[in-house]
Amino acid sequence: MTDDDEALATALLIEGFPAKPADIWAAFFRRLRILGTNGPADVPFGYLMDTAGITTGVMMTPATLRDRPDGSKGTVINLSSWYVQPPERWRAGRMLQAVLKKHDAMFTDLTPTDEVRAMLPAFGFEAINAGVVVSLLPVAAVLPAGGARVRSMLPGDAALPDATRTILEAHVRAGCLAFVLEGDGPAMPLLFRKRTLKGVPAAKLIYCPDLARFQAALPAVARGLMTSGVGVLISDDTSAPLRTGQLKRSRGLKFVRSGAGFAPVPNVTDHTASELALLDL
Known part of the structure; x- marks a missing residue:
């Protein structure tokens, strides 16, 4: 996703999340720019899925660099606001797999739907809270x-x-x-x-x-x-x-896939640079 894709992504997000105010997505993009952590992490604001030249899916990816235990830096990516149009929903797993392969990172999904929650363990995610x-x-x-x-x-x-x-x-x-x-x-x-x-x-x-x-x-x-x-x-x-x-x-179950030298840390909450920090949910 580039800046030129923002309008297309916003249209899909409005379609996929009709219960949310339409202006929430403009605020999301604006706050991502204010936060400024995706650039240093070399992660786009999100990804689009195309089917036969038509954009049919969107996934937002707020991201940041964090310090590893050894002092080096690694990437943490939040998978957020994921929507695939119903006729192409059977491709959703492929879209997720493609995004996971793009980056050496720890991935989080902090607001999965019931359908997404059911598929996450097959992709290496584990729950980090009981509610x-x-x-x-x-x-x-x-x-x-x-x-x-x-x-x-x-x-x-x-x-x-x-x-x-x-x-x-x-x-x-x-x-x-x-x-x-x-x-x-x-x-x-x-x-x-x-x-x-x-x-x-x-x-x-x-x-x-x-x-x-x-x-x-x-x-x-x-x-x-x-x-x-x-x-x-x-x-x-x-x-x-x-x-x-x-x-x-x-x-409110939340899921993490360990990677890039990161794993969930007991006794710590860190949802910085995520949809929970940037969206009015």
Whole structure:
């Protein structure tokens, strides 16, 4: 997909996801450009599938470079907003296989449909969560927070490593909320994307490098998010014990295919440079 293909891709996305507002896709492309991570990763914004000269499928591919454990960099690609027109849907597996062969990368699929979810294990994907946890922030906020406190990330925030701050600042420019958890340990970055849940202002957890510490500091996190008008938090269910004000829901399964020296890391949420960070889902 090139810049010249954006209108064609948008038309297919509107056709494939009629329940979503049409302007969500223009915002998606705009935020991908603001984020600016696909270029350094040498991955296009997406791929189109042609059948006999007619474009019949689209798959968006937000991507980024991340540090491997040895300090080198590798590619992580999010497979997003995948649509194939019904008469050609039997070719969907071929389209997926073609994209997987294009790049040496770890691939994620964070919002698969039931049909896609059924086919992912055959392509080497594994589930990384058991569903989602919904946290009712006004309830969590009244619990003791110990020494934990949460504040908004500042421009040029000296408490965070340069590389972490840079990627979080790019996400803030793309519409995310960035906070810093302090106390009971070194400063820890947190990233969220606002949304609504049944009409209630909510947020999704996009990035957290230590979920155990996050869960322990939930009251402080709740207070910080409530200052931004958020009443409900949605995060991945990683089977940690629930706290007061939290409940589990068996939906929102997310999948990863390891590669390029990357594999899912327990106790970490990292959905940066993905549809969850860029789309108002």
